[in-house]
Amino acid sequence: MPVRRHRSRAVLAALLASLLAGPGPARANxxxxxxxxxxxxxxxxxxxxxxxxxxxxxxxxxxxxxxxxxxxxxxxxxxxxxxxxxxxxxxxxxxxxxxxxxxxxxxxxxxxxxxxxxxxxxxxxxxxxxxxxxxxxxxxxxxxxxxxxxxxxxxxxxxxxxxxxxxxxxxxxxxxxxxxxxxVEVNVPGQTAAAVGALGDSTTDGVGSTPDRDRRWTDRLAERLVARTGAAIPAVVNLGLAGNTVTGGTPFDTFGEGALARLDRDGLSRPGLRWLVLLEGLNDVMFTASPGTVAADLIAADRQIIARAHERGILVVGGTLTPFGGTGQVAATPAREAARQAVNAWIRTGGAFDATVDFDAALRDPARTTQLRATFDSGDHLHPSDAGYRAMGDAVPLDLFK
The missing domain is CATH 2.60.120 (Jelly Rolls)
Incomplete structure (x- = not known):
């Protein structure tokens, strides 16, 4: 018993000394x-x-x-x-x-x-x-x-x-x-900084934008967040991968594993990640041999991504799939367009996401809603131009990231 009493006194003395010494260096963040x-x-x-x-x-x-x-x-x-x-x-x-x-x-x-x-x-x-x-x-x-x-x-x-x-x-x-x-990670000791991750395919990867100019939609979002006053600045990290699908099965190694397989490595494990913007699934629609079932497959996969992110306390923002119709787009069949519309309807109204961003509405031609607006089209009727990527970055409400 005396030994325990002496130990208790020693612990109390050490605690008191640490309090009197004041705050130490800010913990790395x-x-x-x-x-x-x-x-x-x-x-x-x-x-x-x-x-x-x-x-x-x-x-x-x-x-x-x-x-x-x-x-x-x-x-x-x-x-x-x-x-x-x-x-x-x-x-x-x-x-x-x-x-x-x-x-x-x-x-x-x-x-x-x-x-x-x-x-x-x-x-x-x-x-x-x-x-x-x-x-x-x-x-x-x-x-x-x-x-x-x-x-x-x-x-x-x-x-x-x-x-x-x-x-x-x-x-x-x-x-x-x-x-x-x-x-690349930064240390912001003593701050409440966090990160927004953008999980997607070539549209998030910035295919069609001008090289060496930082014209992806995520670049525009980062610029807007830095310019915002009265709130902490979150980081924005681009997790896009050209050719990538949600469910996997792409034909080239450069397209990587599907989003379900790479989610933890590329996204959820990034330090400070608090929000995940999910804009992916158009390649699943375009590559599929089963357009009648691809919408249901994508919805089920998105629910898995949401659940896994929520396990880590990460909020998920759903982005609607953008138009891909137009001359030369052989994948843009009526059945595949119907699948895109079905996925978008679920994203907008299904209530599964913590918030949504309507990238489809931001880019589509009002007169031909299955196609990109001409000024937002890089020329292949699939990937946005610099102006289109800017419109996407401008479509994201900043108050999602508080």
Missing amino acids: WVASWAAAPALLASPSLRATTVRQSLRLSLGGPQLRVRFSNETGTRAMTVGGAHIALPGAAPGSVDPATDRALTFGGASTAAIPPGAPLLSDPVDLPVAALSTVVITALVDGAEAKQVGHDQGGETAFLLPGDHLGDATFKGATTATSRYALSG
């Missing part, structure tokens, strides 16, 4: 600020190649950490070093004064096992919301196809060998894919 869903590229793995990739963060903070991915790979991948910096004046260059070497558990290199991500240590690089950062990594793999994201929307620069410290990157070849890079 990591929030996803940028994302790219990993799949496979059509090209082989990079072999001892330095790749430089630019991206625009949606949320700023005093510290960053970078997420690399071998989650869709079947063999180990090596990151032989990585840097993060602010961009330089010329394309592909960085500002040397801001260049920071990344570490992984204190080491400058790391091997990523197949099926795994790799998170860097935190690095001090204060950035504001909507800032562009540049990540340079020496990547070495042995896959038949490189882990990455096909429709990057930004120019990547590649040089053979180790060019981590090369500020100018002269002589580099270019591509528009993402290589082994799946996220």
Whole structure:
């Protein structure tokens, strides 16, 4: 009994000392600020190649950490070093004064096992919301196809060998894919910042928008949230994947696993995620051989996504499927259009989502409601133009994210 009494006194003394010492340093609050869903590229793995990739963060903070991915790979991948910096004046260059070497558990290199991500240590690089950062990594793999994201929307620069410290990157070849890079997170200690995730297909991925200009609908939403006053700024992370379906079964590796299969990895596991905007299912409608049942299949799948998100306390916003009729769109049969309309009617009135956004109404031609408005059409009658993506971003009510 005396031993217990002494222990109790010691615990009380320690508690009192901690209270008298005042508050300690603010606890880290990591929030996803940028994302790219990993799949496979059509090209082989990079072999001892330095790749430089630019991206625009949606949320700023005093510290960053970078997420690399071998989650869709079947063999180990090596990151032989990585840097993060602010961009330089010329394309592909960085500002040397801001260049920071990344570490992984204190080491400058790391091997990523197949099926795994790799998170860097935190690095001090204060950035504001909507800032562009540049990540340079020496990547070495042995896959038949490189882990990455096909429709990057930004120019990547590649040089053979180790060019981590090369500020100018002269002589580099270019591509528009993402290589082994799946996220950047910011630390916003002492704040209540959170993230909005956009799970979707090519329309969320920004196919049809102008490269290197950040013209996706999620980019426009992020700009509006930053401009909003009187409320905390949430991050916006794009989880779109061109060609992707909800239920799976797409014909190409670049399209990735279906949304049901990749939901946790690409979406729900992102730090700080509080809202999920679901705009996906049009490829299921277009690819299906059973247009009579695809609407019911999609509704059942959406209910699963909602339930799994709710398990984690994440609110789900349903986006209506956009028009895809027009000359040359052979998939736009009456049966498939009927399926799209059935899914949209359920999204609008079914009450399953926490909120809805009517992207269909924002983009459709009032005179031909099965087609995109001409000024919102990129030309293929499926993907929006820059103006169309802007209209989509403007259609999202900001008061959903409080």
